Amino acid sequence: MTHLELENLIGEYVEGQLPAVRRAEIETHLAGCADCQFMADDVRRAFELCHAAEPLEPPPWLVPKILRATLGERVPSLRQRLADWFRPVLQPRVAYGIAMAVFSLSMIMNVAGINLRQVRRGDLNPATWVGQANRNGHLLLGRVEKYCYDLKVVYEFQSRLQRLRAQPTETPRPVAPAGGSTYGAPADEGLLASAGNLNAPVLAGLYAQAAGWKRSARSTNP
Amino acid sequence: MEQEAQLVVRCLGGEESAWEELLQAHARKIYNLCYRFTGRASEAEDLTQEVFIKVFQMLTTYDAVQGAFSTWLNRVARNHLVDHYRRTHKDRLTSSLEEQTGGLEDKPSADEHPIARLESQERHEVLQSALNRLSPDMREAVVLRDFQDLDYDEIAEVLGVPEGTVKSRINRGRLELARVIKRMEGVKGGTGPGL
Numbered sequence: 322m323t324h325l326e327l328e329n330l331i332g333e334y335v336e337g338q339l340p341a342v343r344r345a346e347i348e349t350h351l352a353g354c355a356d357c358q359f360m361a362d363d364v365r366r367a368f369e370l371c372h373a374a375e376p377l378e379p380p381p382w383l384v385p386k387i388l389r390a391t392l393g394e395r396v397p398s399l400r401q402r403l404a405d406w407f408r409p410v411l412q413p414r415v416a417y418g419i420a421m422a423v424f425s426l427s428m429i430m431n432v433a434g435i436n437l438r439q440v441r442r443g444d445l446n447p448a449t450w451v452g453q454a455n456r457n458g459h460l461l462l463g464r465v466e467k468y469c470y471d472l473k474v475v476y477e478f479q480s481r482l483q484r485l486r487a488q489p490t491e492t493p494r495p496v497a498p499a500g501g502s503t504y505g506a507p508a509d510e511g512l513l514a515s516a517g518n519l520n521a522p523v524l525a526g527l528y529a530q531a532a533g534w535k536r537s538a539r540s541t542n543p
Numbered sequence: 544m545e546q547e548a549q550l551v552v553r554c555l556g557g558e559e560s561a562w563e564e565l566l567q568a569h570a571r572k573i574y575n576l577c578y579r580f581t582g583r584a585s586e587a588e589d590l591t592q593e594v595f596i597k598v599f600q601m602l603t604t605y606d607a608v609q610g611a612f613s614t615w616l617n618r619v620a621r622n623h624l625v626d627h628y629r630r631t632h633k634d635r636l637t638s639s640l641e642e643q644t645g646g647l648e649d650k651p652s653a654d655e656h657p658i659a660r661l662e663s664q665e666r667h668e669v670l671q672s673a674l675n676r677l678s679p680d681m682r683e684a685v686v687l688r689d690f691q692d693l694d695y696d697e698i699a700e701v702l703g704v705p706e707g708t709v710k711s712r713i714n715r716g717r718l719e720l721a722r723v724i725k726r727m728e729g730v731k732g733g734t735g736p737g738l
Contacts, residue, residue: 332714363721364714370670370724371689371717375663379574380588384566387592391599392559 322350327357335365432457474531481527548607555602566595569613572691573620579686580624582675590627594620610700617693618701621683628679673723681716688713 327350333339334347351358388395397405409415430437433453435444443449547568553561573594578587598619605615674682687693687701688709698713699706 328714329711332710332717335717360718363725364717367717367721367724368689370666371685371720374667374670374690376571376575376690377578379570379591383574383588383591384570387566387570387595388563390592390596392562395559 322346324354324357327351327354328360331361331364332368335361335368429454470534470537474534478527478531547612551602551605551607551612562599565612569616570595572613573616576617576620576686576691577624579671579674579690580628580682582671590624593627594623597623614693614697614700617687617691617697618703621687621701624683625679669724669727673720673727676723677716677719681712681719684709684712685716685720689717 327347330339330343330347334344339347351361410419429450433450434457435450435453547565550561550565554565570591574587574591577590577594578584581587581590598616601619605612609615674686677685683702684698687698688695693701695706695709698709702709704712
């Protein structure tokens with residue numbers, strides 16, 4: 322192979338596009354010719370440099386500019402206009418803000434007792450919202466207080482009943498002093514039987530106390 | 544290939560979206576071709592636009608039987624670039640190397656190390672400067688082959704010369720490119736600090 326022949330084939334050799342026979346011929350020549358080896362290295366380097374170069378991105382406005390230059394100013398379709406209008410709204414940050422606002426509004430409306438299925442004109446007045454929210458708040462507070470009082474009564478009942486049950490059923494009867502007060506006299510057997518193991522006056526006292534608590538609870542909860 | 548021919552037919556039928564698709568598909572390649580040929584971003588942008596305007600006007604002359612749309616597009620672009628080169632040849636001779644490389648676009652990526660980016664930019668500038676120093680014949684052959692990845696027969700079709708001539712131009716272009724780069728690196732190394 323001559324130098325000229327090699328020079329004509331060196332590009333394809335560097336690209337790896339030559340058949341094995343031609344390739345072997347070139348390699349034999351290169352092994353014995355320092356000048357051609359030098360040239361082959363240069364070509365390879367240039368080839369590698371060109372292929373290592375990253376493709377450039379055209380500026381983003383170029384394609385729209387060419388479109389305008391070729392097709393003219395285009396009237397955006399309704400869909401495109403809607404998409405343009407909603408584009409900023411669909412940003413995650415804005416969408417999150419809107420979701421939070423809707424959530425807060427629904428909370429306020431819920432507290433204000435406004436039924437979204439039957440919204441009246443008066444419901445749209447913020448003064449109504451405040452009034453309703455105030456009323457509902459007080460009602461809720463009253464319910465909570467009543468519940469607490471009821472719990473207290475039930476607890477009191479239970480604790481007293483437990484105490485009574487814990488007492489021995491056959492207590493030694495005090496002997497009545499002759500001709501003196503009836504205090505400590507033996508109780509009526511029928512009443513004791515109807516009250517089970519409980520003492521009737523104690524129970525009556527408990528009921529009276531519970532009724533008193535309820536009255537006081539009602540008086541505090543209008 | 545078939546799909547692009549269909550796009551051209553749709554485009555000729557007045558379908559604007561088809562033209563937009565064609566443009567989106569080829570804008571990057573044509574921009575790169577123009578950039579590699581001129582070495583200036585602003586000039587490449589103008590040339591890309593001019594090429595596509597020309598393509599839009601000449602679309603009726605495209606014949607799918609005679610070859611792929613991309614080959615035809617490359618030929619139109621190449622002719623336009625050669626015309627442009629002839630028009631601006633005198634200006635180009637007086638322009639300095641700094642001006643030629645001044646418009647280079649740096650596309651830094653967020654995760655690239657600053658030193659690596661600087662090295663990449665330097666390589667890019669050296670390569671583009673070396674390309675600018677090649678004769679237009681050699682430059683277009685090298686650009687079409689090594690940057691646009693066209694086959695030899697496609698380049699021959701685009702340039703309108705035999706395949707042997709294409710190979711010869713590419714070989715000589717690469718050799719010249721390597722020599723220019725070596726010379727530029729030698730100059731840089733010689734004038735660098737501490738050398």
